[in-house]
Amino acid sequence: MYLKKSSLVKKVCMIALVVPLLMTGTFSTSASDWKKDEGTGNGAGVQLEYLDRGLVAASTSEGLFLSWRLLADEVTGSSGTGLTGSTFHVYRNGNKIATVEDSTNYLDKDGTDQSEYYVTAIRDGKEIDQSSSVSP
Incomplete structure (x- = not known):
């Protein structure tokens, strides 16, 4: 039953x-x-919530782990491991430390708890959409 x-x-x-x-x-x-429809809710499109890059930094035993969102308009396809999309530049304390091509996370082995990070998406060779700055 x-x-x-x-x-x-x-x-x-x-x-x-x-x-x-x-x-x-x-x-x-x-x-x-x-x-x-530019998210206006008018016409045939759907109204989606606004999400920013969502960058977070967490201190680990191996360094500082950074993770962020791949936004909907940045998706270019998919692979066996997930969605593919934009390349990103990672900045620590205002200095570029990495270019990330196949992921939305990065492990900074040289970062400290006082480090401040932001990421930018790269489109057509230009940096766009700088995230808010975060610290662990």
């Missing part, structure tokens, strides 16, 4: 979630639709 109730509950929940999406056509929209 428990399995039948659980299965029924799952079906009801799925229907409750899917039917409104089908009626609004949300399944056929994408982040690229949002970009076309």
Whole structure:
């Protein structure tokens, strides 16, 4: 009896979630639709929340670990390990310390707890979208 109730509950929940999406056509929209409408919520696009680079720095036994977001308009494809996209420059205390081509994280073995970091995305050879500065 428990399995039948659980299965029924799952079906009801799925229907409750899917039917409104089908009626609004949300399944056929994408982040690229949002970009076309510049996120205004007008037209066929969907309104997405604004996310910044989201850079974080954490102190580890091996150095300072940095991690950040790949934004929707930077995605260029996918590989066996995930999405592909922009190249990034990593800065410590205002000085460029690395170019990251295949990831959205970096381990700075020479960083200290007083280090301050930011990253910039690279598009067409130019730095764009500088993140906020963070410290561990």
